[in-house]
Amino acid sequence: MHAIDYEAPTTLAQAVSILKAHGENARPFCGGTDIIVQLRAGVRRTEHLVDVKKIKELQTLFFDAKQGLRLGAAVPCIEISESDVMRRYYPGLTEAAHLIGSLQIQNRASVGGNLCNGSPAADTTPALIALGARARVVGPNGEREVPVEAFVVSPGRTVLKPGELLVELLVPAPAPHSSDAYLRFIPRNEMDIAVVGVGASLTLDGDKVKAARIALGAVAATPILAAKAADAIIGKKLDDAALEAAGHAASDACSPIDDMRGTAEFRLHIAAVLTRRVLSIAAERAKKN
Amino acid sequence: MAASTTTGDFKVIGTRPIRPDGVDKVTGRAKFGADYAFPGMLHGKVLRSPHAHAIIKSIKIDKALKLPGVKAIVTSKDLPQAENKLEQSGELTVNPRHLSMNILAHDKVLYDGHAIAAVAATSPHIAEEALRLIEVEYEVLPPVMTVDAAMRPGAPILLKDLRNNEEGDKPTNVAQHFQFKRGDVAAGFKAADYVIEREFNTAMVHQGYIEPHNAVGIYNSDGQATIYCSTQGAFDVRSLSAHVLGMPVGKIKVVPAEIGGGFGGKTTIYLEPLSVLLSKKTGAPVKLVMSRSEVLRASGPTPGSKIKVKMGATSDGKLVAAEIWMAYEAGAFPGSPVAAGALCIIAPYTVENFQIDAYDVVVNRPKTNAYRAPGTTQAAFASETVIDELAEKCGIDPIDFRINNGVKEGSPQIMGPPFKRIGFIQTCEAIKNSPHYKSKLTGKFRGRGVASGFWFNAGMQSSAMVNIHTDGTASVVTGSPDIGGSRASMAMIAAEVLGMPMTDVRPITADTDSIGHTDVTAGSRVTFATGMAVYEAAKDAVRQLIERAAKVWEKKPDEVEFRDGMLHAKGNGVPPMSIKQLAPRFPRTGGPITGRASVNPRGVGPGFATTVVDVEVDPDTGKVQVLRCTIAQDAGKAIHPSYVEGQMQGGTAQGIGWALNEEYFYDDKGTLRNSSFLDYRIPTCLDLPMIETIIVEEANPGHPLGVRGVGEVSIVPPVAAVANAIYRAVGVRMTQTPMSPPRLLKAILKHRGAAQHSAAAD
C-alpha cells in the first residue's frame, strides 16, 4: 500500500475545505471498516483521508417524538444498538446496525459509512429506506437533502460530489401503530455479507395496513425501494394472501446477479421469503405501539 | 466415556496437563514465521498471474528495478533446470520439475494466482508497488476447470510433456489411472437385492489454516543458506528447496517456526526458495509473507472430485458388490490423493466383489496438497451416502448396517492383507450407545445422519533425543513441528518412561542441523512414530542411568533396577537413588546422559471414526443448522485425551464446513472469486454446536503404548453424515458439495414440485 496523508478536522467548514482542496484525491474516513480494507486490497486509491469522526454534527444521536431522529453520519453502530430510544422507536434500523460484522466492527463502523460506501448489500441502507430517511449533505456549494433510496447510484458510487460530505440522516418520527424490521439472509450465522436484505416499516389501522415501505438490498445494482410490494398490502389485512402478494411483488422488483454469494434464482426466491417474514415481524411490533 | 483395551499403569499418560507451549502462545511471545526479523532484512512480494491458463510471451522487469528501494527481482530464469522424475518426499511423491514450475511459472501460467516473479525491496509497500511495474505479456488460453472438461477428447492440454500409463505417447490431462479390484463384480451385483447407483461432485476446498505461508531466507557468501518458516516438515522444506535451488541438502538449514495451522497444507514449499534466491541476489535476509488471498489462490487446497458409486446389498443387509469410478482435480500438476481416496472409499467394510477406477487429472487450478486424510472425505461422502440409502432400502438401522458389514481383526484390507487389531466396530457401538444416538430427535425439518470413515495413518522416519540435565530434569528434542499439541505428548511419554512429573520435561522442536532426519508432521504420525522415538530415547537414557547408578554402587548394571523414577540396587539395603540425586555424579561416571533413538516403524495402526449429526433445515431458504454432533474415534491410546478430543473436534468442524458452505468459486474465465475468509466460508463459532467426543481405545499392537494416529480420520465422516441428516430432515439426497443454501433450496423445491406433481396425478 502507498503512503496516504491523514487529517482530522473538527468543524464541518474545515472538512469541506480540505475535501474541496484535494478534490478527487481525497476521501472522507469514518470507522474505516470499508475504506481501509479497500485501500489495502487496492480496489480504491486515494491520497488523503479526511477523518470525520471529530466533527460534532456527525456524532449526534437525537430523537424527538415529533421531529423524529437525527442520526449523525459518524455515530458508531454500537451506540445505536445500545440506545434505548433506537431500540424502542426504530427496532429495524437498530437490528440492521447490530448485524454489521461483529462487536469489534460495530465499535468502529457507522451507518453513514455503510451508506456512503455505496454497496448494494449494505445492511442499514434498506432499513433507512424503509423508514423514509433523508440524507443531509454539505459541500462547497452549501447544503442539500437526498432521499436515501436515491443516494446510491451504482455499486460503490453515490450522489456525493467531490468536496461533499454526509452530515446526518433524518428519519421521520414513527406514526402511532407503526414499527419497522430488518432481516437478511446469510449462509452462515455471522460474518457474512447479505445475500438478500429486506427492510420494512408499516403502520396499522385496526387490522389493516395503512402505510408501508419495503426496501431490498443485494438484489440489484443498488439498494431499492419496492413500492409495488408495499402497494400489495396497503389497505389490506396482512394475511397469508397479502404476504404472498407482497413477496411476489418484492421479488419482481429485483434484478439480481449470480455470484459467489448466491445465484440470481436463489435471490429472487429469498427476497419473497424475507419480505413475508419481515412484514410479519414489523406488524407484530406495530400492534404493540 | 472410553472403551479401553490399553492396559498399563500409567502415571502421566492419559492425564490432561497444560501444554508446555501454552504460555508463550497466550502471551503472544510464541514466534511464528512472520515474527522473524533480522538487521538489514528486505521484504519480498510475489507477482501472480491474473489468468488461469496462458503462455508467458515476455516479462519486462526494467521499470520495476528502477523504483527506488527495489533491490532484486527473480523470475524462472533464475531457477536451475530441475529434474523431471518422481521422488518420494515424506508422504508426497514429488516431481522436482513440476515443483519448480509451481514456485515460478516457466513458460506458462496454469492457474489464477500462479507465481511469475518475486521482488525484494526495502519495505513491503515498495515491493508491492514494484509488482505493478513488471510488464508481462500473455497469450491467453482457454481454461480447463473441471475433470469433465479436462478428460474430454480434444481438451486443451495443460502440460505438453505429460503422459500416462495407458495412452502411450499421447499428450493428456490424465496423469494416472489406478485400478483396484477383487472378486467378480458382475456376479456380486447379480446376488444383490438392492443396487444403488449415484454420481457425486465435490468442490475444491482449502484447509483454512489461520497463519499464511511465510519464509525468511538468508544466503551467505560461503554458499550456506538458512530458512526460517512455518512448516509441517523442516526436513521436507530442506530437501524440496534443495531440488528447486539446485543446492546440496547439507548446505541448507531450515528452522521451523511456531505454526498457526497446516492440516496438510504446509507440507510443501512456495516462498522458501524465493527467499533464498532473493537473499542470494541482494546479500540481505529476505522475508516473504502471503496475504490471505494469495493463500487461497496459490497454496494447495484439496481436490474437487467427481465420483460414481454403484453398490449392491442383499435384503438382509450384506454388501456384496461395489463398482466405483472417481476422478480428482490434481490442480496444475499431477499428484492428487485419488489413489488414497480409492483405497479408503469402502475400506471400513468387507465387500467381496469390487472394482475401483481412479483418475488423477490436471486442471487450471492451484496444485492441490494434502488435507487431513487426503482424498478420503470426498470419497466417503459418496460411499457413505450410498450405504445410508442401502441401509434404508433394507430397513436396517444405519449403524447396525455398518456393524454388520464392518471390518475387524482379520478382515482383508483393500490391498489384500488382513487388518491387525482395529476399532471400527467399537466406534459404531460407541455411537449406538451414546446419549446422543439414544436421544429422540423431535421437531419439524430435523434429521439425524450417521457416517463412518477410515484412514491409514502413516509411520515414516523420526528421531528423538532425551537429555538429562545436571539437575536431573530432562529435555526432549524432536524434529516434528508441533501442529496439534504434540510437544505435550512427547513430554508426557518421556516423563512416563523417566518416572518424572511432566513439568520436569521440556520438549522442543529442533532445526534440521540439530536433530536426526525426521519426516513431515502429517499422516497422523507424530504421536505414533516420533512418540515411539521418544519412548525409545527415554528408554536409552534409562539404560544409561542404570549403568551410572551401577558405577556409583560398584555393582553390575543387571543388579540395578529402575522403577517409578528411582534407581534401586537389587538385594541388600542400599537406599534407592533418584535421578536428581544421581545427576550431580554424571561428570565422574562418564559425562552427560543423552538418550537417542531413530525409528522407521512399520506397525502403523489405522484409524476409524463414526459420527452422528442432527440438523435442522429451513425449507424456505435451504439453510442448515447443525444442532448436535458426536464423534467416536479409535485412538489406540490417548496420550493426552484433551488433544485427542481437539483433533476429533477440529476435523469434525472442518468436515461440517466442507459439507455446508466451503468451495472454490471460479468464474468462467477461471478467476477465483472468493479468495477471502469473507466469501470462502469456513464455519464460525455460531455455526457449530459443541462437538461431543467419545475416545475409543483399541490398542495398536504395533506401538509400545498402543498409539494410533488421531489427527485425520475425524474429517472423513461429517460430509456424508450431514448429507444423510439432511435427507432425514427434508427428504432430499444431496450429491454435491457444498450443500449450500442455494443448492439445497433448489433440491427441496424440485422435490416439493415432484411431490405435488405425483399428488396431483394420484
Ligand SMILES: Cc1cc2nc3c(=O)[nH]c(=O)nc-3n(C[C@H](O)[C@H](O)[C@H](O)COP(=O)(O)OP(=O)(O)OC[C@H]3O[C@@H](n4cnc5c(N)ncnc54)[C@H](O)[C@@H]3O)c2cc1C
Ligand atoms: C469484518 C467486516 C464485516 C463487515 N460486515 C458487514 C455487514 O455485516 N454488513 C454490512 O453492511 N457491512 C459490513 N461491513 C462493511 C462495513 O463495516 C460497513 O459498511 C460500515 O458501516 C462502514 O462504516 P465505516 O464508518 O467503517 O466506513 P468507512 O470505511 O470509514 O467509510 C466507508 C465509505 O464511506 C465514505 N464515507 C464515510 N463517511 C462519510 C461521510 N460522512 N460523508 C461522505 N462519505 C463518507 C468513505 O470515504 C468510504 O468510501 C463489514 C466490514 C468488515 C471489515
